[in-house]
Amino acid sequence: MINQDQLAGLASRLCPMFVILDAEGVIEAAGPTLEKLRPDAPLPGRSFFEVFQMNRPRNIATMSDLKKVRALKLHLQFRDPPQTGLKGVFAPLPAGKALVDLSFGISILDAVRDYDLTSADFSPTDLTIELLYLVEAKSAAMEASRQLNLRLQGAKIAAEEQAFTDTLTGLKNRRAMDHILDRLITSERPFSVMHVDLDYFKTVNDTLGHAAGDAVLQKVAAVMVAETRKSDTVARVGGDEFVLIFEGLTDRQRLESVAGRLISSLEEPIPYGGHMCNVSASVGTTIGNRASRLDAAELIHQADVALYAAKRAGKACHRFFKPGMEAESIAVASQPTEGEEAPDAARRRTE
Amino acid sequence: MHGLINRAIQSFVCAxxxxxxxxxxxxxxxxxFSEFEAMLVYTPEQSAKLLDSLQRVLERPLDEMLEDMGTFLVSNPEVEALRRLLRFGGVTYVExxxxxxxxxxRARLAVxxxxxxxxxxxxxxxxxxSLLCQTGLPGYGSVMMGVLRAMADDYGDLVLLEHCGDxxxxxxxxxTLIETDFAEGRSFDLGAGAV
Structure with a gap:
């Protein structure tokens, strides 16, 4: 049998945060690392239960309480600051004495800082140093990953800005439309530009929410693609604004019938979450004219003027651009009874 | 080659x-592309091209540059993390x-x-x-030479290093350890990195 001094010497090597308690719970010996935590108040001679507060299991204030729970893991902390949390395990010794081995557990990160611990304070078989290493290595790796994510996020935003596709509908976007218009103008091929603006879309958004609005826009996009040829361009250029470009198509009658089909298809109620969403569309068309030598912005403006003529005509209808339409629209806008006047005026213009 | 290694070369060259x-x-x-990402993996061909261009453009022998890079990785304050991780290896240079x-x-534990x-x-x-550096990473031995040299300074020990070939x-x-505690060295505080 070894005596208590030999036991304390052995424990100092194997588990340098041990305490040996006498039968009353007074600390007789403490390991060197544990002593290092309280350099100004030596632990031997003080009661274990005065130095440490037992957190789990609760209500342990004496040696006999402690002996009853010997199989369990102890959770305790110093009563005086820094109130480092510790884990412990209890082992009875002869003559009613006991050995309690302590460890930092999860509080190790604070402890190495608070107590200026070094590798020499831990048993070589203790995994604490590996744990600290891992925490630092993982933090460094996480930081590198975080930086990568930030850069990828930035790159994604930049790529979206340069992209030609509207992410919600899968249609072309305004940038794509500008490119296509410029190409058509330079190539001097005949084409026409149709500007479509949804009617009553704001009501859907306001009453059923943006998710319903998004669903409607997606359905509208599908209708537009279905009602046009593969060689035509369908672009979403604003919230509920679309531009259709018909390459090689300038026949007014055919354009009129395309617009009419488009409006009636868009007026089909769109189911969303048990509701029916009803929208329609106002459409304005202009024909790219080789002789007029208009640029893209001027063509879009003409289609826009025609679109607003259709809006004034009571919505849900189609108008071609006509020279002088712009001046009329200003004149009509200044009349107080425009709502009633406009349809007639607009109808006359298209005839 | 892992992005961390390519990225280390980039940091070294830029600095x-x-x-x-x-x-x-x-x-x-x-x-x-012009930048390596630390957390992506690149092909051996890409890394080989990088090392070739390094020699050609900077007009220095590769082993010399890689040894400097090893030293840079340990001693440059911007990449303090690696020096700290290496110091976890032991209390003395021999450890x-x-x-x-x-x-x-250890590297695989982290990444x-x-x-x-x-x-x-x-x-x-x-x-x-003798330190045997197994094959598999071109220039590994040269980088390790630089790391060993810089870590000796870090511990404050005087050592003699020689690359004895393959x-x-x-x-x-x-x-060859000439003298321990030859110089002050740099301090290492276990808790300093755990923010």
């Missing part, structure tokens, strides 16, 4: 020769040398797809050691 030279190197390598056997496994070839320390007694399947570095 030592300037970003303009780095752009020249990457232009010469013709990889289609650190012995911990190098575990370095590839699971980071592969480093094996390291084996032979202790010949009386302060004489032996079977490993590069051999001989390490």
């Amino acid at each position: 030592t020769y300037g970003e303009a030279r780095w752009i020249e190197v990457m232009h010469d390598a013709n990889l289609g 650190f040398l012995h911990s190098l056997d575990d370095l590839p496994d 699971s797809d980071l592969y480093l070839p094996g390291l084996e320390l032979l202790d010949h007694g009386q302060g004489k050691f 032996r079977e399947d490993a590069e051999v570095i001989s390490v």
Whole structure:
């Protein structure tokens, strides 16, 4: 049998945060690392239960309480600051004495800082140093990953800005439309530009929410693609604004019938979450004219003027651009009874 | 080669020769990008092109540059993390040398797809050691030379290092410990990195 001094010497090597308690719970010996935590108040001679507060299991204030729970893991902390949390395990010794081995557990990160611990304070078989290493290595790796994510996020935003596709509908976007218009103008091929603006879309958004609005826009996009040829361009250029470009198509009658089909298809109620969403569309068309030598912005403006003529005509209808339409629209806008006047005026213009 | 290694080369070149030279190197390598991402993996061909261009553009022998890079990785304050991770290996330089056997496994603990070839320390007694750097990463031995040199300074020990060339399947570095506590060294506080 070894005596208590030999036991304390052995424990100092194997588990340098041990305490040996006498039968009353007074600390007789403490390991060197544990002593290092309280350099100004030596632990031997003080009661274990005065130095440490037992957190789990609760209500342990004496040696006999402690002996009853010997199989369990102890959770305790110093009563005086820094109130480092510790884990412990209890082992009875002869003559009613006991050995309690302590460890930092999860509080190790604070402890190495608070107590200026070094590798020499831990048993070589203790995994604490590996744990600290891992925490630092993982933090460094996480930081590198975080930086990568930030850069990828930035790159994604930049790529979206340069992209030609509207992410919600899968249609072309305004940038794509500008490119296509410029190409058509330079190539001097005949084409026409149709500007479509949804009617009553704001009501859907306001009453059923943006998710319903998004669903409607997606359905509208599908209708537009279905009602046009593969060689035509369908672009979403604003919230509920679309531009259709018909390459090689300038026949007014055919354009009129395309617009009419488009409006009636868009007026089909769109189911969303048990509701029916009803929208329609106002459409304005202009024909790219080789002789007029208009640029893209001027063509879009003409289609826009025609679109607003259709809006004034009571919505849900189609108008071609006509020279002088712009001046009329200003004149009509200044009349107080425009709502009633406009349809007639607009109808006359298209005839 | 793991992005961390390529990225380390990039940091070293930018800090030592300037970003303009780095752009020249990457232009010469013709990889289609100018920066490496630390957390992505690149092909051995891409890394080989980088090393080729490094020699061509900077007009210095590769082993010399890689040794400087090893020193840079440990001693530059901007990459303090690596120096700290290496210091976890031991309280003294000799302990650190012995911990190098575990370095590839430690690296994999931190970043699971980071592969480093094996390291084996032979202790010949009386302060004489050989470090065998296994093949698999071009220039590994040269980088380790720089790391060993910088870590000796970090511990404040005086050592003699010599690259003894290749032996079977490993590069051999001989390490002779002349004097411990030769200089002050840098302090290492276990808790400093745990923010």
